[in-house]
Each structure stands twice: as structure tokens, then as C-alpha cells.
Amino acid sequence: MTVQGVDFIPEAILDRLEAEARFDLILNSVSQKNVVVIERALEPQEELDLISRTMQRVDADRFTGIKLFSLKSRVNGGKSLFGRSKSLTFSVIAPSDSVQVRDVGGVLSLRIPS
Amino acid sequence: MSSLTTMLSRFLSKKKHANLCLIGEVNTGKSTLANKIGIDFAGKEISPVSEIPHETREIAVLEKVDFSNDGKELELTIIDMPGIATQVDWREFTKYGLNKEEAMQRAKEATKGIVEAIKHLNTIDIALVVMDSTKVPFDQVNLTLLGALEMQKKPFIIVANKIDLPNSSPDLIQETFPQHKVVPISALKGEGIDRLYQAIAQFAS
Numbered sequence: 001m002t003v004q005g006v007d008f009i010p011e012a013i014l015d016r017l018e019a020e021a022r023f024d025l026i027l028n029s030v031s032q033k034n035v036v037v038i039e040r041a042l043e044p045q046e047e048l049d050l051i052s053r054t055m056q057r058v059d060a061d062r063f064t065g066i067k068l069f070s071l072k073s074r075v076n077g078g079k080s081l082f083g084r085s086k087s088l089t090f091s092v093i094a095p096s097d098s099v100q101v102r103d104v105g106g107v108l109s110l111r112i113p114s
Numbered sequence: 115m116s117s118l119t120t121m122l123s124r125f126l127s128k129k130k131h132a133n134l135c136l137i138g139e140v141n142t143g144k145s146t147l148a149n150k151i152g153i154d155f156a157g158k159e160i161s162p163v164s165e166i167p168h169e170t171r172e173i174a175v176l177e178k179v180d181f182s183n184d185g186k187e188l189e190l191t192i193i194d195m196p197g198i199a200t201q202v203d204w205r206e207f208t209k210y211g212l213n214k215e216e217a218m219q220r221a222k223e224a225t226k227g228i229v230e231a232i233k234h235l236n237t238i239d240i241a242l243v244v245m246d247s248t249k250v251p252f253d254q255v256n257l258t259l260l261g262a263l264e265m266q267k268k269p270f271i272i273v274a275n276k277i278d279l280p281n282s283s284p285d286l287i288q289e290t291f292p293q294h295k296v297v298p299i300s301a302l303k304g305e306g307i308d309r310l311y312q313a314i315a316q317f318a319s
């Protein structure tokens with residue numbers, strides 16, 4: 001259940017891949033208990049695709065899904081997380097059963113329960 | 115009815131037709147609201163309601179709902195979607211008294227329901243994005259849905275539901291989405307429902 005590590009995926013690598021391979025890259029990593037940080041915010045349609053593909057992989061004991069944050073979409077979000085940080089655009093995808101997520105004074109805080 | 119006859123009857127009745135889709139996170143009261151609208155304008159319920167998350171696991175449809183408000187009329191097809199989530203854990207359902215087998219079955223159906231809901235978002239003419247106003251609107255699912263609706267230029271109304279509960283905070287939803295129309299309601303008690311119907315009626319012209 002514990003997070004194994006963090007994978008940073010540069011935009012250049014992501015955008016070189018076809019949709020299928022792109023989502024596989026993300027979900028293979030997350031389902032092996034890594035937190036994935038992508039160097040750009042996913043588009044809403046990509047997020048929907050990612051959620052669909054996540055659901056197709058959900059498995060009773062090994063994979064329960066993801067926690068997903070695309071920080072660009074929070075721009076203009078008033079009081080919400082990173083609301084004023086217009087230049088920050090990245091997505092974080094974490095294994096849902098291995099992290100707790102909190103907004104600590106505007107910082108997206110992933111906590112790994114021991 | 116065949117699609118040709120449906121098209122023909124829509125053409126003959128001058129009333130504008132629209133697919134009114136209820137979407138949002140799990141357990142926010144989509145089906146309760148769909149049933150309220152169904153009862154008010156067609157005398158029929160659409161979907162079962164439950165406190166157990168992922169009650170709606172297949173899309174439920176009610177056609178020929180003659181909506182009217184203040185002289186404005188629409189022929190609605192009400193589409194109640196499964197709630198969308200980024201995670202489904204069968205263990206959650208055991209807290210509601212389901213045994214392991216039932217819980218695992220429900221989880222499997224829930225994941226399929228989410229895929230179906232996402233696949234059918236393109237059927238939306240008007241979306242009611244239903245949020246639970248007792249919860250912080252922090253989840254990415256809301257942002258993803260609103261972002262996708264904006265990209266596709268689909269009209270939507272944010273419904274801040276469950277305002278009958280003492281810990282509800284519809285203002286927080288309005289503050290989080292300041293550029294959008296938020297209508298606070300209680301689908302259960304009917305509170306605020308007239309304002310929602312007025313908002314839907316705007317789409318008649």
C-alpha cells in the first residue's frame with residue numbers, strides 16, 4: 001500500500017506518445033504505487049479519458065484508482081488551491097489508496113500514511 | 115418509437131427539445147433531483163436513490179417530459195448519469211452492510227457506470243452539475259467536468275444540493291466558481307427548486 005516513489009514526466013516525452021501509450025505510461029506507474037507528476041496540466045478531455053482508463057484497470061485488491069490534480073484548472077478558482085498561481089501548470093496523479101490529500105494553506109499536500 | 119417518428123413528432127410539436135443531463139460526483143443527489151423533476155413534469159420517477167455511493171450504475175432515461183415554467187416550455191429527455199469518481203474501492207461498500215461478494219460486484223458495476231457516463235457526455239444539451247454543498251468542492255472531478263463542458267460549449271447550471279442540512283455551505287461553491295451560475299437547492303425538500311426551474315426555462319428560447 002505504501003508509495004514507492006515519484007515519477008516526473010516531461011511534457012516532451014508525453015506529447016511524443018500516442019494517447020494510448022501516454023495513458024499507459026501514467027497508469028503503469030501509478031498502479032505500481034508511484035506518484036506521477038506531469039510537466040503540464042492535462043486538458044479536461046484528457047482527464048476524462050484518464051478516468052475512463054483508470055476505471056477499466058480497477059481491480060479488487062491491487063488497484064483502486066487515482067487521485068488526480070491538474071493545477072491549471074484551478075486558476076480563476078477563487079479561493080481554491082493555487083487559485084492565484086497562473087503560471088503553475090502541472091498534473092499530479094497518485095494511487096488513491098496510498099496517499100491522503102490535503103490543502104495546507106494553499107499547498108497541495110500528499111501525505112503517505114505509514 | 116423509431117427515431118424517425120421521434121424526429122417527426124418533435125418537428126410537429128414546436129416545443130424545443132433538449133437532453134437535460136444530471137452529472138457530477140457520486141452521491142450528490144443527482145437521482146433525487148432527477149426524480150423530483152420527473153415527478154413534477156411527467157408524474158414519474160427515474161432512478162432509485164440510496165445513501166450507498168454508486169447507486170446509479172447505468173444511465174437512466176425519461177423521455178417526453180413536458181417542462182414548463184412561467185409560460186416557457188421545453189420537451190425534455192432527462193438523463194440521470196452514474197456519479198463520476200476517480201477511485202472505486204469495494205471495501206467502502208462493506209461499511210453499508212454489503213458482504214464482500216456484493217461489494218465487489220457493486221464496485222465492478224460502478225467502474226463500468228463511470229466509463230458509460232463519460233462516454234455519453236456528448237449527449238448533453240443542458241447539464242445540471244450537481245454538487246453536495248455539505249462538502250468542500252475540492253475534488254478534481256468537478257473541475258474536469260466543468261472544463262470539459264466549457265470546451266464543448268455545452269450550457270450548464272451548477273446545482274448546490276442538500277442545503278437543508280445544517281452543515282451545508284452553498285456560498286463556498288459559488289465562491290469556488292465565481293464565473294458560473296450556482297443554484298442552491300434541496301432536491302429532497304424541494305427548497306429552491308423554483309429558481310432552478312427558472313434557470314432551466316432560460317433555455318426555452
Ligand SMILES: Nc1nc2c(ncn2[C@@H]2O[C@H](COP(=O)(O)OP(=O)(O)OP(=O)(O)O)[C@@H](O)[C@H]2O)c(=O)[nH]1
Pocket residue numbers: 139140141142143144145146147162163164165166167168169170171195196197198275276277278279299300301302303
Ligand atoms: N439531506 C438531503 N439529502 C439528500 C438530498 N438529495 C439527496 N440526498 C441524499 O443523498 C443520498 C444520495 O442521493 P442520490 O440521489 O442517490 O445521489 P446520486 O448523486 O444519484 O448518487 P449516485 O447515483 O450514487 O452517484 C441519498 O441518501 C439521498 O437521500 C438533499 O437535498 N438533502
Ligand SMILES: [Mg+2]
Pocket residue numbers: 144145146161162169170194195196197
Ligand atoms: Mg444516482
